[in-house]
Amino acid sequence: MIVSHLLRYVFEPGFFGSGEVQVAFAVGTVIAVTSAVVGVFTVTRGQSFAGHSLGDISTTGGSGAFLLGVSQFWGYLVLGAAAAAFMELIGVQRRRGRDVATGVVLGAGTGLAALFLYLDTQSSSTTGVSFTILFGSLFAVTGSTAPALIASALLALGTVLVLARVLMLTSLSPDIAAARGVPVRAVGVAYLMALAVSVALSSMIIGAILSTALLIGPAATALRVARGPVRTMAVAAGIGVAAIWIGILLAYDSYYWPPAGRGWPVSFFVVTLTVGGYLISYLRPGPRDDRSRAAEPESPAEEEQVCSPA
Amino acid sequence: MAELLQVEGAGVRLGGRQILRDVSFGISPGEFTGLIGPNGAGKTTLLRVILGLQPVTSGSVLIDGSPRSARDASIGYVPQKLVIEPDMPLRVRDVVSLGVDGHKFGIRLPSRARRELVSDMLTAVGAQRYANARVGELSGGEQQRVMIAHALISRPRLLLLDEPLANLDISSEQGIVSLLARLARAERIAVLLSAHDMNPLLSVMDRIVYVAGGRVAVGSTDEVVQPQVLSRLYGQPVDVIRVRGRILVVAEGDTDLAAKAADIGVAG
Numbered sequence: 001m002i003v004s005h006l007l008r009y010v011f012e013p014g015f016f017g018s019g020e021v022q023v024a025f026a027v028g029t030v031i032a033v034t035s036a037v038v039g040v041f042t043v044t045r046g047q048s049f050a051g052h053s054l055g056d057i058s059t060t061g062g063s064g065a066f067l068l069g070v071s072q073f074w075g076y077l078v079l080g081a082a083a084a085a086f087m088e089l090i091g092v093q094r095r096r097g098r099d100v101a102t103g104v105v106l107g108a109g110t111g112l113a114a115l116f117l118y119l120d121t122q123s124s125s126t127t128g129v130s131f132t133i134l135f136g137s138l139f140a141v142t143g144s145t146a147p148a149l150i151a152s153a154l155l156a157l158g159t160v161l162v163l164a165r166v167l168m169l170t171s172l173s174p175d176i177a178a179a180r181g182v183p184v185r186a187v188g189v190a191y192l193m194a195l196a197v198s199v200a201l202s203s204m205i206i207g208a209i210l211s212t213a214l215l216i217g218p219a220a221t222a223l224r225v226a227r228g229p230v231r232t233m234a235v236a237a238g239i240g241v242a243a244i245w246i247g248i249l250l251a252y253d254s255y256y257w258p259p260a261g262r263g264w265p266v267s268f269f270v271v272t273l274t275v276g277g278y279l280i281s282y283l284r285p286g287p288r289d290d291r292s293r294a295a296e297p298e299s300p301a302e303e304e305q306v307c308s309p310a
Numbered sequence: 311m312a313e314l315l316q317v318e319g320a321g322v323r324l325g326g327r328q329i330l331r332d333v334s335f336g337i338s339p340g341e342f343t344g345l346i347g348p349n350g351a352g353k354t355t356l357l358r359v360i361l362g363l364q365p366v367t368s369g370s371v372l373i374d375g376s377p378r379s380a381r382d383a384s385i386g387y388v389p390q391k392l393v394i395e396p397d398m399p400l401r402v403r404d405v406v407s408l409g410v411d412g413h414k415f416g417i418r419l420p421s422r423a424r425r426e427l428v429s430d431m432l433t434a435v436g437a438q439r440y441a442n443a444r445v446g447e448l449s450g451g452e453q454q455r456v457m458i459a460h461a462l463i464s465r466p467r468l469l470l471l472d473e474p475l476a477n478l479d480i481s482s483e484q485g486i487v488s489l490l491a492r493l494a495r496a497e498r499i500a501v502l503l504s505a506h507d508m509n510p511l512l513s514v515m516d517r518i519v520y521v522a523g524g525r526v527a528v529g530s531t532d533e534v535v536q537p538q539v540l541s542r543l544y545g546q547p548v549d550v551i552r553v554r555g556r557i558l559v560v561a562e563g564d565t566d567l568a569a570k571a572a573d574i575g576v577a578g
Binding site for chain 1: 358361363400404408412416418442460
């Protein structure tokens, strides 16, 4: 009795029957897995800033697409891919050039976004458009756009999984990878494109400027708590999916929270849950704190060698 | 003995500067060769040429008598100054496993045979104790062992190491040198190791390739590390001081003398 009462309190009536909720679950789950797995490589490759910037630049694509009357997703995607290609062209592959290249592209993109968002609000005389582009709307994903989103997500996820070993070897040492015949630059471009797709997708569901949260948050947490590439990707995907699922549930419930009758944005819950997960990971000592081993001598046998004259 | 690696009259010009000129030497299986020279002499460039990462502007580099092809598994490589972040999601065993097929595309399923191959390799380099640790958490010497295992697991016949002893404490340094000497003898692997200080290598080097001013002198340590030979190489008078079984190379007007002496424990 109490359990069913509690369940009914958590899952508001009509929750599982709602078409919007079903689409949100399907699309949200696939995108969360893709973002989290892509994010593991983004963090490992030290391209978090590039990932975040692609999200900000997506704003330009989303607001531009609205002006043209096409789906925001294509705007996010086209501009994200173009920005990624341009970053690569002007030096994202060099560690030092990377932040500069990213910063330059980011500045140019955000300037345009300001103009497009202004024009959007002028033409529609509502702030709803800006809000959707900047902060996303998982419940606004319709049954007709869902297949394109899911297909794009699976394409990006597949690309990164096929490149996984090569990306790890390149992160370890680009020189070793090149010496073994890996086309390091082409692999970097393919990866950036998968990143652009992934960012465009998360822009759709949690918003252009919040897309970083779903990309970096689960990955950063997984990198602190899991060992080994496969386990790290699995944990990141699990965290991303959990954040999306709980986020959808809370957003649906929040319809009855003050101010009653207008649900809170899903993005808020997803981002809060992701960041919360990262903070909780600090409760257990992570790799950064575990430095004791470095101070130990390698082995007793080698210590003896030091004492004997060379 | 047939030479595994032949460098013949190799020259490299980079950005209008002649980095290497007329470099010739060969390496046979099982030989331990030290690539010695001051910082900036062209040691890394020479290793990159052998790896095929840097094209020669003159001369040739032959492996087994033919030009090196990409994806050549006969060369293992340990690059210099590898900085592995603590949050790199690779365990030691993952890094060694990447030595087998890290250059290949596609998804790999776990296999028992590979696990055993990796474990055997880790045992061979004395790194089995930290097989499941994250590679970024290890000390410099431990990371070098792991990278050596990574380079060796594809069974190369030539192992190139770029300054593997830099920034190591003395016990790690001795451990790495004796490991490499053992591998060269037991597995018939040709080892070519670059270092700015030859002293840790004196007991194990079969041969020395001394680089200075873009040229090389090749031979046994006694043949090469002579005032006349090195003076010609450096293009200025150079003294060679042997003390307590160690060697100190001093150029005329070398303001660095005190530091060098302290380095090898003379001025103490």
